[in-house]
Amino acid sequence: MNRTEVVVTGLGAITPLGADVASTWEALLAGASGLRGDVLRGHEGLGLPDTVAGTMAVDPATLLPPVQARRLDRSQQAALAAAAQAWADSGAPEVDPDRLASAIGTGIGGVGTLLKEDDVLETAGARRVSPRTVPMLMPNAAAALISIEYGARAGVFTPVSACSSGAEAIALAARLIRAGEADVVIAGGTEAATTPITVAGFARAQALSGHTADPASASRPFAADRSGFVLSEGAAVLVLESAEHAAARGARVHAVLAGAGIAADAHHITAPAPDGAGQVSAMRKALAQAGLTPGQIGHINAHATGTPVGDAAEARAIREVFGRATVTAPKAALGHLFGAAGAIEALIAVLSVEHGVIPPTRNLTAAGIGPDIGLDVVAERRDVPQQAVLSNSFGFGGQNVSLVVTGARHRASRTAPAAP
Template identity: 60%
Template sequence: MRIAVTGYGALTALGDGVEELWSGLLEGRSGARLLDEAGGEWAELPVRIAAPVTADPEAALGRPRARRLDRSQQLALIAGGEAWRDAGSPQADPERLAVVVGTGIGGVGTLLEQDDVLKQRGPRRVSPRTVPMLMANGASAQLSIEYGARAGTYTTAAACASGAEAIAMAARLIREDDADIVIAGGVEAAITPLTLAGFAQAQALAKPDGPPEGLSRPFDADRRGFVLGEGAGFVIMEREDRAAARGARVRARLDGWGVTADAYHITGTEPGGAGQVRAMRKALAKAGLAAADIDHVNAHATGTAVGDRAEADAVFEVFGDRVPVTAPKGSLGHLVGAAGAVEAIIAIRSLETGLVPATRNLRELDPEIRLDVVASEPRREPVRAVLSNSFGFGGQNVSLVLRGS
């Protein structure tokens, strides 16, 4: 059974919608900026640079509705809505429509805000909406209510691999005949003082050494860590025969996926990237493809010294140095639970256009990285099959194989 992607939607620091995302990548724009230049709650942080969504959720959802939702739920509804419309707003049997949403942490903004209310104003001032706004499955539940999805509502929490794992789970639901259509993707809205402080203390965030837009440098010899971003990305997945029957445009096919675990360290990668290699090879095998059939790799590449090198070694072991590689986090920052879904959409746009976006801020490739990383400007290639990687804390590895329609 073939699985079609018939719609996509995204909300990122590059703008509102997939076209803003794509044009921003091709133009080499950056979403990174200094948070609250006047100081405020960010003033004492060692790192005050992130890549937040600039769109106004209240404008899209209306103020009364937006105030009942955590920011992560707002972003999910907006990006999910774009994907649904892009798919032609399919008339779906509710019993055959499912939702899968990946997130690293869920409604952390609500949790921290209401904890402040509790401490400063007392328990009777805590919002009665606190729990449904902070719970990790809040975004998937809101989407299921919005579209009447009754075949199942699932939430994957695999750190930075959550969005990609959601897409893999959606494919399984369709292959196992549990659903005909799945709204799948990822969301994260975790740019808070606490998360920034925690990542900074773990030495994961890039320490400022110049303008914010130049700080995220995947694969660069002078990379310093990642820039935290936020956003959402969603795709509409359905049985290809059903999509054909309703005359839907097929943007791409998801032909393979591989999910593995390192079972090695809570943050570190298994030596040699063995788990990543297994994920890529599982995805290729499921797609019925050889490594030579892949025309482009979308790398997870966050800009950390150890992580980028481990992934580069793993990609080299599977593909050698012949395949063009790109790393969108140079422009977007690291969207954590949304990263894999947004980057799957970027991979689909490469399939549709034959363009591989350049990796922003790659000035000097680390000499230990033996890959053909696209830099300076987009590259035109015959792109028929793309492999997209997402790797997360806890040793979570997900690879997706997407092919042109």
């Protein structure tokens, strides 16, 4: 089949494990945890449960010029910081602005700004509300700010698809390139929504982990005693471009985004479909687009948030497509970055293929893998060549996205950094 090949030439991230890609990857491979307790200190009077969360390893505001940082929501700061890393990593390509696009997903946008300015309104009146409130809270601001920063005029896109937002942005970027609408797309996801209202809402829905005594062990994807997910924040951005454009400028290629599958459950606003049809469909679509069979996938980077129902449903869907597949679950170390989760996990899939490493899944040792899982869950780092990796992202609303990443077939003279 003749079609445009989409390659990954730039990577950027700011996560609970590190301020950049290298530190995040090193910590993930080492089995470290980015989660901590007491993140909502000062809100004790609200009746909130003990809260464990993953906050960014550094304040993203410190990575930007002070004047610019003050005008941005925390989620926007993170997106710009990650985009700057990815753009530099890609070699800061010279691109026709009309052939450069931006696609940044988010689950909720600037909720921190919304809550802060609502407090100002109620305590000090309308005249004290910041005139920058609307651009700081609107979900499309991160994508728009990146478009402005890099002169991207081919389009600005903001998938708001719950936990699949970041992965959907990457899938959309590939579509733009394959459709001939862009040569380069800056794509990813961002989220900074660890607030009292989100904690209260998820707690009332009984979605949060109850293992709060030891923050590092709170997130337990696929474990027998898993009880819920852990809120987290951060951003990840990839620079995607056509292989032809990358080769013409002699770019280093990290990996190939070979396939993307998107499907819907059409079942329930929060619960996955019992038969897993949407998840199965997304994975099969991604494989078909990549031109691969299930046996050619080295491992699966699972969505696996640590909820009893969600993990079991994903495991069933994976078994239907792949049988007893090898999987890893980075949310055990990172927590759940919501709108940024699919982007950081796509980035991890790229690094896994590039370096031939399957990252470990934390917190499986005490109770072991759940009897309802039936998969080969990687508990310790495995150095194994990976021809291809599939990454899953599934969101509330039954929104399912699967991405397939394969090894780079086009490399220039620059040498990729070695794996830690």
